[in-house]
Amino acid sequence: xxxxxxxxxxxxxxxxxxxxxxxxxxxxxxxxxxxxxxxxxxxxxxxxxxxxxxxxxxxxxxxxxxxxxxxxxxxxxxxxxxxxxxxxxxxxxxxxxxxxxxxxxxxxxxxxxxxxxxxxxxxxxxxxxxxxxxxxxxxxxxxxxxxxxxxxxxxxxxxxxxxxxxxxxxxxxxxxxxxxxxxxxxxxxxxxxxxxxxxxxxxxxxxxxxxxxxxxxxxxxxxxxxxxxxxxxxxxxxxxxxxxxxxxxxxxxxxxxxxxxxxxxxxxxxxxxxxxxxxxxxxxxxxxxxxxxxxxxxxxxxxxxxxxxxxxxxxxxxxxxxxxxxxxxxxxxxxxxxxxxxxxxxxxxxxxxxxxxxxxxxxxxxxxxxxxxxxxxxxxxxxxxxxxxxxxxxxxxxxxxxxxxxxxxxxxxxxxxxxxx
Amino acid sequence: xxxxxxxxxxxxxxxxxxxxxxxxxxxxxxxxxxxxxxxxxxxxxxxxxxxxxxxxxxxxxxxxxxxxxxxxxxxxxxxxxxxxxxxxxxxxxxxxxxxxxxxxxxxxxxxxxxxxxxxxxxxxxxxxxxxxxxxxxxxxxxxxx
Ligand SMILES: Nc1ncnc2c1ncn2[C@@H]1O[C@H](COP(=O)(O)OP(=O)(O)O)[C@@H](O)[C@H]1O
Ligand code: SF4
Ligand SMILES: [Mg+2]
Numbered sequence: 001x002x003x004x005x006x007x008x009x010x011x012x013x014x015x016x017x018x019x020x021x022x023x024x025x026x027x028x029x030x031x032x033x034x035x036x037x038x039x040x041x042x043x044x045x046x047x048x049x050x051x052x053x054x055x056x057x058x059x060x061x062x063x064x065x066x067x068x069x070x071x072x073x074x075x076x077x078x079x080x081x082x083x084x085x086x087x088x089x090x091x092x093x094x095x096x097x098x099x100x101x102x103x104x105x106x107x108x109x110x111x112x113x114x115x116x117x118x119x120x121x122x123x124x125x126x127x128x129x130x131x132x133x134x135x136x137x138x139x140x141x142x143x144x145x146x147x148x149x150x151x152x153x154x155x156x157x158x159x160x161x162x163x164x165x166x167x168x169x170x171x172x173x174x175x176x177x178x179x180x181x182x183x184x185x186x187x188x189x190x191x192x193x194x195x196x197x198x199x200x201x202x203x204x205x206x207x208x209x210x211x212x213x214x215x216x217x218x219x220x221x222x223x224x225x226x227x228x229x230x231x232x233x234x235x236x237x238x239x240x241x242x243x244x245x246x247x248x249x250x251x252x253x254x255x256x257x258x259x260x261x262x263x264x265x266x267x268x269x270x271x272x273x274x275x276x277x278x279x280x281x282x283x284x285x286x287x288x289x290x291x292x293x294x295x296x297x298x299x300x301x302x303x304x305x306x307x308x309x310x311x312x313x314x315x316x317x318x319x320x321x322x323x324x325x326x327x328x329x330x331x332x333x334x335x336x337x338x339x340x341x342x343x344x345x346x347x348x349x350x351x352x353x354x355x356x357x358x359x360x361x362x363x364x365x366x367x368x369x370x371x372x373x374x375x376x377x378x379x380x381x382x383x384x385x386x387x388x389x390x391x392x393x394x395x396x397x398x399x400x401x402x403x404x405x406x407x408x409x410x411x412x413x414x415x416x417x418x419x420x421x
Numbered sequence: 422x423x424x425x426x427x428x429x430x431x432x433x434x435x436x437x438x439x440x441x442x443x444x445x446x447x448x449x450x451x452x453x454x455x456x457x458x459x460x461x462x463x464x465x466x467x468x469x470x471x472x473x474x475x476x477x478x479x480x481x482x483x484x485x486x487x488x489x490x491x492x493x494x495x496x497x498x499x500x501x502x503x504x505x506x507x508x509x510x511x512x513x514x515x516x517x518x519x520x521x522x523x524x525x526x527x528x529x530x531x532x533x534x535x536x537x538x539x540x541x542x543x544x545x546x547x548x549x550x551x552x553x554x555x556x557x558x559x560x561x562x563x564x565x566x
Contacts, residue, residue, distance in 0.1 A: 151451070153460075154457035154458060154460055156457070282460075282464045283440070283443070283464050283465055284465040284468070284534065285468075285525075347457055351451045351452050352452060355454065357453060357454060357489045358489060360452070360453045361422040361487070361489070362422045
């Protein structure tokens with residue numbers, strides 16, 4: 001699998017090799033080698049768990065900086081993720097946030113929620129068209145496509161093959177801005193304000209789409225404090241707001257199902273939960289459900305690794321804001337013609353031991369034999385997350401047997417083998 | 422290498438662990454690089470057969486034999502056996518009690534689906550003695566689901 005753009009990276013100066021990220025990675029995509037964490041790119045689903053859990057803040061998202069993206073184009077549009085709206089205390093409408101984005105340097109704001117809202121109607125019809133086998137699995141969270149490609153490729157036909165709202169928003173707003181300003185498309189920047197590294201990865205190296213209309217991605221974590229500084233003295237008049245409540249609801253697990261008006265849905269969030277649901281789907285369960293909405297973050301994008309506010313506080317704020325939205329006038333002209341992925345995603349072979357089946361079978365037996373000789377403590381000192389993973393790493397030539405702290409001791413178990421004498 | 426064999430003991434009535442054996446088999450097939458379509462068929466058949474052992478037979482033994490051409494899995498239990506096999510094979514037929522149905526099992530689609538998605542399907546059962554179900558799924562078998 002082409003993992004493409006590496007949107008999570010390690011700051012080696014901060015990493016102490018503590019193995020926290022390795023132990024917590026839900027896809028076992030991290031190892032510790034020579035005292036530093038290493039990401040196995042083709043197994044990484046960019047869920048951001050490592051960024052969340054690293055006690056030393058060494059795992060980082062590769063995003064653009066605000067100053068960078070603001071200077072690149074003649075005209076720059078901010079595309080705020082709906083989760084941004086939950087980050088600020090004491091805000092009762094979107095107005096100060098949307099106006100604030102213009103104050104900090106953007107020329108215009110286009111709500112990603114507006115694209116989500118327009119897409120909701122299209123997806124509502126898609127659910128009834130029968131062109132995708134049910135249960136249909138949502139893909140607005142880019143982690144889902146990655147997890148399915150790597151671990152559940154038999155479910156690929158069930159994926160909702162639509163671009164994400166951020167991409168639709170970029171295409172849509174760019175077109176509108178070109179008409180309004182008379183500028184060429186290349187002169188217009190579209191910058192997504194992202195809750196997570198997964199959105200960055202999918203924008204920079206889209207898996208289901210050939211070319212992205214976005215020109216930059218900045219994190220909510222960078223934007224939020226800059227906004228806080230200016231929004232205090234802004235009024236509540238919603239000049240830039242064009243999305244109704246439904247599109248905004250996509251920020252929370254269950255919001256998309258509600259927006260597309262599918263009562264027979266199941267919404268799950270959090271890596272462990274979504275993997276369980278995908279296992280069940282693969283086993284043929286849940287066949288009576290029409291829509292399965294999955295989000296890597298719990299409880300939805302408000303829990304993204306690049307947000308700043310507690311996810312439940314953010315969720316409560318967004319729900320309140322949704323209740324108080326007055327009549328809005330949608331921008332019109334949403335590009336419904338090219339909402340679908342341009343190419344079919346393929347199965348990844350990241351889990352495969354070897355392309356040659358009989359060699360893979362031999363390796364499988366070697367791994368089993370070796371695993372039987374290990375302690376089974378999953379201590380992680382070897383730099384692999386479990387004894388089984390260590391055995392696989394040894395057999396695949398990714399590490400050496402001597403890295404097991406127990407095997408490298410003398411048979412009596414008291415003196416390290418490297419000791420002289 | 423010609424074949425890999427794995428054996429699993431499945432405890433009866435333990436719903437927290439139900440699906441572990443079939444889950445292991447799936448994982449092995451993915452690591453060996455079998456096609457997604459074949460793995461889907463193995464997933465459905467082995468999961469349903471394992472669940473049947475858990476809910477109807479007080480547990481049992483699962484033996485999987487994996488070769489480059491096929492996966493053969495035998496589910497052996499010493500449960501009550503199936504008195505009327507023809508009835509049991511009918512879609513929607515189930516003797517699962519209400520408390521099991523409340524857990525989301527007992528739709529009566531297990532055996533019919535196992536037969537539908539496997540290439541070879543064989544079941545031997547004797548009342549009071551137990552049931553042995555054998556399925557084989559070929560790497561190049563039935564059409565994808
Ligand atoms: N291993 C087994 N031991 C005893 N009875 C079984 C076994 N497997 C299936 N049965 C019987 O066959 C019926 C139909 O099985 P199945 O089609 O899987 O439906 P379900 O498990 O939902 O009841 C079961 O309700 C049960 O009476
Ligand atoms: S749930 Fe939302 S915030 Fe989390 S990874 Fe998916 S898209 Fe990003
Ligand atoms: Mg059954």
